[in-house]
Amino acid sequence: MGVTANSVWNNCLVFINDNIQPQAFKTWFEPIKPVKLTDNALSIQVPSKFFYEWLEEHYVKLLKVALTKELGETAKLVYVIRMENTYGNKEPFTEKIPSSNRGTMGSQEMDVPVKSKNPQLKNPFVIPGIRNIKIESQLNPNYNFDNFLEGDSNRLARSAGMAVANKPGGTSFNPLLVFGGVGLGKTHLAHAIGVEIKDKYPERTVLYISAEKFTQQYIESVKKNTRNDFIHFYQLIDVLIIDDVQFLSGKSGTQDVFFHIFNHLHQNGKQVILTSDKAPVDMQDIEQRLLSRFKWGLSAELQNPDYETRVSILKNKLYRDGVEMPEDIIDYVAKNIKSNIRELEGAVISLIAQSSFNKKEVTLELAQQVVEKFVKNTKREVSIEYIQKVVSDYFEMDVATLQSKTRKRHIVQARQLAMFFAKKLTKASLASIGSQIGKRDHATVLHACKTVDNLAETDKQFRKYIEDLRKKLS
Incomplete structure (x- = not known):
């Protein structure tokens, strides 16, 4: 079998995986797709320009060693950046950039930059002198990095927060979305990043606001017919921190206005920091185009501290x-x-x-x-493992059968019930539930929950299953 882009990249991944932390591998290498291999140059597709910059800054040596092992000293690496256009135009555009490492990894020229078709939109509502208005940051100085202690449960989020504070708008973490359960430090971390930025860059405009307050302000602006001033005000911010962004669920007007503000800030290299009680994949009633923006940067989870x-x-x-x-x-x-x-x-x-x-x-x-x-x-949170055990015992099967690939109806129903209760009784994300119940994906879990809800309404016997299991698990 000939050497292909896939086989070369898969061998590189094995080497890279051995040499970095699992979390870093998941964040920075899993999303990469090999595109083609020509004349000893491997083209890889990365999700954004920020992503490419981060790889070049932090992992170029590792990439070089991995690629040289596979293709010899003349190996070259070319990044293909593929991203959506921000305004209207649905067709994604790509640009190819050879790795900048001055050794054997390629020239410094840009290959085929294809510029976005849309020039940047000018804001027609420029208010003279608005730049002179002092914007209060609304930050709480007591929430800082000194008293946000690092541990395994928050290391990724804290490190990303520090990177953003050192170089707001200049890292791959834009937006930085910090998510996790109640009381794990999301708001603390969001403030800490803002406080650190104000300290390092006093001239930057930083604003912390809850999604709830943002929504109220927007409603007020529509009432007073000052929607454009509202948008213009937010477009002036250098670092925008929005807390509890899941609050925008179902509020299509606010989502729409936030979408335009977000695009403007992102295009102009401004930093956006968001917090949420759930991962983007679990957010319901948030427009797809906004969710895809949330995934542009980094989503970092805060877990229960060890x-x-x-x-x-x-x-x-x-x-x-x-x-x-x-x-x-x-x-x-x-x-x-x-x-x-x-x-x-x-x-x-x-x-x-x-x-x-x-x-x-x-x-x-x-x-x-x-x-x-x-x-x-505090209501004791049951574990997904425990839920699977209780459901398996109830249906007189073992956990391995529950997790298996079989499509027998009674086993499928048991599996769906386990997923349903895992979503109801734990704070785990859909992806996490799926991976623990037989390596399924988040869509399977979502489907399982809908199926259980439907059957509960139509099937009396199934309703009894739910009732019995609820008692056992409470």
Whole structure:
């Protein structure tokens, strides 16, 4: 069999995968597609220009070694950038750029740049002197990087946040979308990036706003017939931070106006930072064209902190508040409150308050009482593994059968029920549920949930299954 672009690139990937972190591999190498191999030059397709710049800045040596191993010293690498046009024109455009590494990896010329057909749109509503208006950033200086502690659960998001703060608008992370469950630090990280940028680049206009407030402002502008001023104002921002972007679900007018603001900022090299309680793939009632914009940069998940990170967070909180607490009590709290950071800090505040009000020393017994209250008040989140076990037992099959590829009706229904309850009872993304229940994709999970909802309305026996399983899982 001859050497093909696919075989060369697959061999390169094996080498690259061995030499970098799994998360980095997933983010930067999985989306790449090999295009063609001609005269010892491998063309690879990358999703955006930012993506190409990031690879060139951080991974060019690794790419060079991998490619030289496959094709010898005369190897060349050409990037093909394929992206959608921002305004109207549906036809994507491509440009080819040889790798800039001055060694054997190709010349520095651009190959065939095909420019976008649309010139940049001029804003006809220029308001004289508006640049002189001081825009308050609405940032909270207490939410900074110093007190956003790094751990396995947030490393990717934090590092990306730092990269954006050092070079707003100049990295591949545009937009940077940070997503995760309640109380895991999304808002904290968004503020921290803004605070750091203001510190490094005082002349840049940074604005933090919740999606809810953005929507209210937009509605107000439509009422007062000042929609164009509203758009123009947002187009002046250098760094726009929008919190809880999932709030735009179903609000088509606001989505439309945000789409145009986003495009303008992105085209002009301005930075957009978004937070959401779910991954783009799980967002419902958000227009496809906007979702595709969200995926242009990086989506980084904040997960539940592991034990070591929880201990660090507690110690940091106590240190900042000038309070000392015995190690065994810190350890007890960290072991027992796993849900999120907000509750972890809440438990410590509660402990300190209890001891100072009652003039009691902080003892293990007091810690047990406080933690018990916290754990009792938070609904225990069941794991996907546990859900699969309960469903399998109920239908008298083993988990391997539930996950198998078989299309037998009763097994398919059991699998769909497991997916349905995983979506209902956990904060896991659809993609994550699918991969844990027999390596399916997010579309299969979405289909399963719809099927269960439909059957619940029409099939009495199926309704009983749902009821029984709900009781077992609650």
